[in-house]
Amino acid sequence: MDDVVIRTRNLSKEYVRDEFRVVALKNANIEIHRGEFIALMGPSGSGKSTLLHLAAAMDRPSGGDLEVMGSQLNSLSDSEIARWRNRHVGFVFQSFNLIPVLTALENVELPLKLTHLKKGERMQHAATALKLVGLDDRMGHFPRQLSGGQEQRVAIARAIVTDPDILLCDEPTGNLDARSASEVLTLLSRLNKEFGKTIVMVTHDPHAAHFATKVRYIDKGELLPEGQAPEDWKALPN
Amino acid sequence: MAIPLSYNIRNLAVRKTTTVMTALGIALTVAVLLAAFALVDGLRVAFESSGHPLQILLTRKGSDSELSSNFARTVFNELKYKQGIARSAKGEPLASLEMVTVINLVSQEFPEGSNINVRGLTPIGLEMREDMTLKQGRWFTPGRREVTIGNSVAKRFPDAQIGKKLKFGRGEWDVVGVFESPQLARNSEILSDLNQAASDFERTDVLSSALIRATDAVAHQALINDLGYDTRLNVLARSEKDYFEMQTSSGDLVRYLGTFVALIMAIGSCFAAMNTMYAAVARRSKEIGTLRILGFSRRAILASFLLESILLSLLGGLFGILLVLPLSGITTGIGSSVTFAEVAFQLHVSPQIMLKGMVFALFMGAFGGFLPAFSAARKQILVALRQV
Ligand SMILES: Nc1ncnc2c1ncn2[C@@H]1O[C@H](COP(=O)(O)OP(=O)(O)OP(=O)(O)O)[C@@H](O)[C@H]1O
Ligand SMILES: [Mg+2]
Numbered sequence: 001m002d003d004v005v006i007r008t009r010n011l012s013k014e015y016v017r018d019e020f021r022v023v024a025l026k027n028a029n030i031e032i033h034r035g036e037f038i039a040l041m042g043p044s045g046s047g048k049s050t051l052l053h054l055a056a057a058m059d060r061p062s063g064g065d066l067e068v069m070g071s072q073l074n075s076l077s078d079s080e081i082a083r084w085r086n087r088h089v090g091f092v093f094q095s096f097n098l099i100p101v102l103t104a105l106e107n108v109e110l111p112l113k114l115t116h117l118k119k120g121e122r123m124q125h126a127a128t129a130l131k132l133v134g135l136d137d138r139m140g141h142f143p144r145q146l147s148g149g150q151e152q153r154v155a156i157a158r159a160i161v162t163d164p165d166i167l168l169c170d171e172p173t174g175n176l177d178a179r180s181a182s183e184v185l186t187l188l189s190r191l192n193k194e195f196g197k198t199i200v201m202v203t204h205d206p207h208a209a210h211f212a213t214k215v216r217y218i219d220k221g222e223l224l225p226e227g228q229a230p231e232d233w234k235a236l237p238n
Numbered sequence: 239m240a241i242p243l244s245y246n247i248r249n250l251a252v253r254k255t256t257t258v259m260t261a262l263g264i265a266l267t268v269a270v271l272l273a274a275f276a277l278v279d280g281l282r283v284a285f286e287s288s289g290h291p292l293q294i295l296l297t298r299k300g301s302d303s304e305l306s307s308n309f310a311r312t313v314f315n316e317l318k319y320k321q322g323i324a325r326s327a328k329g330e331p332l333a334s335l336e337m338v339t340v341i342n343l344v345s346q347e348f349p350e351g352s353n354i355n356v357r358g359l360t361p362i363g364l365e366m367r368e369d370m371t372l373k374q375g376r377w378f379t380p381g382r383r384e385v386t387i388g389n390s391v392a393k394r395f396p397d398a399q400i401g402k403k404l405k406f407g408r409g410e411w412d413v414v415g416v417f418e419s420p421q422l423a424r425n426s427e428i429l430s431d432l433n434q435a436a437s438d439f440e441r442t443d444v445l446s447s448a449l450i451r452a453t454d455a456v457a458h459q460a461l462i463n464d465l466g467y468d469t470r471l472n473v474l475a476r477s478e479k480d481y482f483e484m485q486t487s488s489g490d491l492v493r494y495l496g497t498f499v500a501l502i503m504a505i506g507s508c509f510a511a512m513n514t515m516y517a518a519v520a521r522r523s524k525e526i527g528t529l530r531i532l533g534f535s536r537r538a539i540l541a542s543f544l545l546e547s548i549l550l551s552l553l554g555g556l557f558g559i560l561l562v563l564p565l566s567g568i569t570t571g572i573g574s575s576v577t578f579a580e581v582a583f584q585l586h587v588s589p590q591i592m593l594k595g596m597v598f599a600l601f602m603g604a605f606g607g608f609l610p611a612f613s614a615a616r617k618q619i620l621v622a623l624r625q626v
Contacts, residue, residue, distance in 0.1 A: 058531065058619045079535045086533020097528040097623075101248035111532040113242065158532070 004067075005166050005198045006032040006055055011064035013050050024050040027064065028223040030216070032166075037192040037199045039212035042230070047221045048202040052168050055200070056089050057081045069165050086114045090159030092169040096151040098143040098158075104130060105139040108158045115162065129157035133187055149180025156187060160197070167191065169201040173208055185211045240538050241529060246546040249518065250553075257550060260514045264554025264602055267503040268595045269561040272587065274496020275594065276565055280586040281492075284422035285485050289478035292324070292458050293366065296448040296465060296473045304338040304447040305355075311335065313471055314448050320464070322457030323450050326365060332451040334363030337436050339446075341406040341428075345395045354391060355427045356406065358435030358445075366451055370424060375400045375415030380431045386415040388425035404428070407438030422584075423482060449478065504602055507554070511606025515547050519614040520625070526614050527622030540615035547607020548600055555599030559592050 013025040025047040032038060040048050053059045054066060057073045066073055069088050076084060098107050108126040117125065130136050133153040143151055152172060159167055169188065173181035189211045191197040201212060209215050216223065219230040250257045296317075297307035318333040326332055337358040342351040364370070364377060378384035391398050403410040411430065419425055436442045452458035458477070465475040519526070526539055566587035 053620060056531065079537070082530070082533050082535040085531065089531075091531045093528075093623075095524075097524060099245065099525055099528070101245060101252055106242075106244075110242075110529075113240070114533045162533075 003034040004031050005034050005036075005069060006030065006200075007065075007067045008054075009065040011051075011054060011066055012062050013047070013054060013059070014062045023221050025054070025061075025218075025223075026221045028218075030223055032198065032200060034165075034198055035192070035196050037189065037211070037213045038201070039209040039215045040200060040202045040218065041204070041206075041209060041215060042218035044204075046218045048218050049170055050221075051218065051223075052170050052200065052202055055166075056091055056168050057085060083114070086111055086162060088165045090156075090162070090164040090167045092152070092155055092159050092167065092172045094171040094174040096143070096148070096155045096175070098151055098154055100143050102142075103139065104135060104141050104143070104146065104154045104157075107143070107154055108161050111158060111162050125161055126157075129161040130154070132160075133157045147180065148176050149183055152176060152180070152184050153187060156184070156191075160191065165198060167197050167199045169199065171202050171204065173203065173205060181205070181208065241534060241542040243545070243549075246542060246549055249522070249546065250549060253518070256514055256517070257553070260510050260550055261554040261557055263510045264507045264551050264599050265557030265561055267500055267507045267602065268555055268558025268599050270503060271496060271500035271598055272558065272562040272591055272595045273565060273585070274492055274500070275591045276562060276585040276587045277496070278490075278493045279588055279591060280584050281485075283584070283586050285482045288421040288423045288482035289480075290366070290369075290451065291477070291479060292452045292455070293478040294450050294452065294458065294461055294465070294475050295478050295481045296450065296475050297446070299472045299474045301474070304336070305340060307446050308444045309335070309447050309473070311443050311445065313473065314445075317448070317465065317471060317473075318450070320450075320461065322452050322461050324453045326362065330362060332362065332366055334359055334366055334449045335432065335445055336363055336447050336449060337432060337439070337441055337445040339435070339439055339441075343391075343395050343398065343404070347394070354395075356385075356435060357427050357429050358432040359429065360432050363432070363449065364429075366449060367419070367424070369421050370417045370419045373416045373418045375413075377415055377417075378430055379414075381434065382431065383409065383411045383434055384414045385411045385428050385430045386417055387413060387428045389416055389418040390422075390425040391428060392416045398428075407435065409438075421482075423485065448473075500598070504598070507602050508606040511547055511550060511603055512610060514550065515543060515607050515610035516613070518546070519543060519610045522614075523617065523622045523625035526617055527619050530619045530622070536615040540611045543611035543614045544604065544607045547611065548603040551599045551601075551603025551606070552596075554602070555596040558595055558599060559587075562587055562595075 008028050008030050010027040010029065011025060012023070012027055015022040015024055028051060040051065042048050054061050055068060060074070071084060073081065099110065102110065105123070105126050108129050109122050112122040112125055127136065127139065130139055133156055135150060135153055135157070138146060138150060143154070146154065172188070173184055176184060185208055188199055188201065192199050192213070201208070203209055216226065217229050217233070218224065224230065295304070296309065297304055298309055301307035314333070314335045318331050324332045339356050340353045341356050343354045344351045361380065373389060375386070378386050385404060387398050397404060398413060400413050400416065402413050404413060417429070432445070436445060450461065452461050462475045462477065465471060465473055529539060565585045
């Protein structure tokens with residue numbers, strides 16, 4: 001079986017606003033294999049989030065092909081995409097985006113509402129995911145009662161609870177202090193190593209990139225070939 | 239599976255003030271509608287059970303009510319021995335010539351006075367109204383200036399008490415008793431001797447109406463037909479029950495007016511609910527984007543926000559019912575369009591009326607919530623996520 005999770009061919013995205021055309025991504029070709037942990041780096045505005053959004057079908061490409069888990073996303077309807085997303089993709093945001101009125105456990109249970117699992121099973125799965133991120137003692141807490149690092153770990157638990165094929169993280173440590181960031185990165189790395197989760201993580205932080213198995217750069221909408229960094233990019237400390 | 243209900247309930251609880259204000263707006267609207275319905279229902283209860291099934295009320299052809307009817311003594315004498323009219327224990331025909339007029343009584347609630355029916359009748363007329371029982375005192379004595387008053391008249395007018403005097407016609411009348419009847423419409427009348435009243439109002443030969451009782455249902459129908467078609471008598475014959483039911487129509491105006499005002503208010507309440515829900519959608523834009531990414535469809539988002547609006551109106555409906563519930567049982571008077579006199583009755587907030595109010599409230603929630611819910615569902619994920 002093909003172990004390619006994401007494959008793009010000349011994937012492009014342009015935004016047209018008024019008279020201006022912004023090319024956010026041009027002719028990106030990438031293959032992401034099962035079990036990889038890729039850090040996506042590049043200057044601000046280079047198109048990192050754009051690539052992630054296209055991969056999660058949160059936006060439609062302007063050109064090229066995108067295949068995620070063997071599905072041609074262009075051909076799916078809105079509700080099919082919703083179901084597909086629930087089953088195959090976990091998304092982690094920079095700003096956590098937990099539902100404030102739901103407890104940690106309820107937040108994690110939420111995506112399971114779309115599965116056929118019964119209430120008891122859902123609770124069990126959610127509790128297991130929270131335990132995995134080390135927050136089994138915080139299940140009844142509301143987001144405002146948690147620290148940023150804890151909120152992000154709940155968000156990761158919510159992203160993995162449906163056992164998706166790929167985890168997409170957009171600057172998951174961007175809002176965290178060094179200690180919490182390191183906890184979150186260790187967790188992602190564990191998910192990759194122990195559970196074989198495929199992860200694509202956008203980051204600005206070279207230290208964070210160390211946790212990944214591979215680093216890819218984007219510059220001005222162009223995905224640079226493997227092993228190549230933008231010219232003015234400060235060399236990775238190592 | 240859908241977005242859990244607890245999500246909506248907790249969001250309503252989080253923005254307490256807005257929720258309560260919006261619900262109160264809906265509650266007031268529901269209360270107006272229900273108060274009008276309770277009034278009409280009370281009126282219906284007051285009249286529905288009234289009247290004897292075998293009795294026939296005769297008025298002059300062309301007059302709707304006893305009050306506007308002129309009924310000659312000679313006509314009465316001609317018809318009272320007709321075939322099919324029942325007899326009393328003493329062998330007299332159960333036929334009662336009556337005079338009805340309106341007087342103005344002053345009360346604390348209405349210092350400018352309200353219209354009350356005075357009915358003059360003979361002992362046979364009293365006999366034909368078995369439903370009436372004395373509550374206090376005694377019946378008026380024929381030939382004296384005495385009155386026996388209905389229970390609701392006694393309740394509402396300080397001057398209408400045993401031992402006191404009422405002034406109408408050519409002078410004062412002694413109040414000698416209070417009667418009561420389960421047929422609520424009767425309780426709003428003052429009864430006196432036919433001949434005394436007739437001479438006071440100078441109507442000795444031309445009175446108002448006649449009440450007759452048939453021996454059985456067949457005779458009842460036959461009498462209505464015969465008397466009605468007799469052009470020489472020129473009377474309108476209808477069953478006493480029908481006559482009372484007609485009076486319920488005086489509630490129609492109240493119902494139309496109440497419904498009209500409630501509908502106008504409902505438009506306002508719909509907009510209030512819409513405003514509240516639009517604010518909720520704007521504030522929770524990011525959550526909407528997040529829910530979509532978790533795999534909830536546009537339809538699930540639509541359903542969730544619509545449901546939240548309906549929950550809000552459910553709360554409003556409950557408040558509204560609580561507001562009108564104390565009205566149930568309150569006695570009030572309404573000018574009857576048929577008799578021009580006041581009939582006292584109780585407002586009646588029945589379970590059916592409450593249900594109507596609830597449905598009305600839920601419609602407001604659904605109408606007000608639809609557009610905001612639709613706008614929430616239509617949002618692009620990325621646009622939704624970017625809004626704060
Ligand atoms: N909705 C939009 N409309 C117009 N232009 C957009 C839109 N979204 C993104 N862009 C533009 O596309 C380009 C790429 O944006 P993107 O968000 O992918 O950058 P990024 O690499 O994630 O940057 P950052 O590191 O600051 O998050 C930018 O120039 C941005 O201004
Ligand atoms: Mg970005």
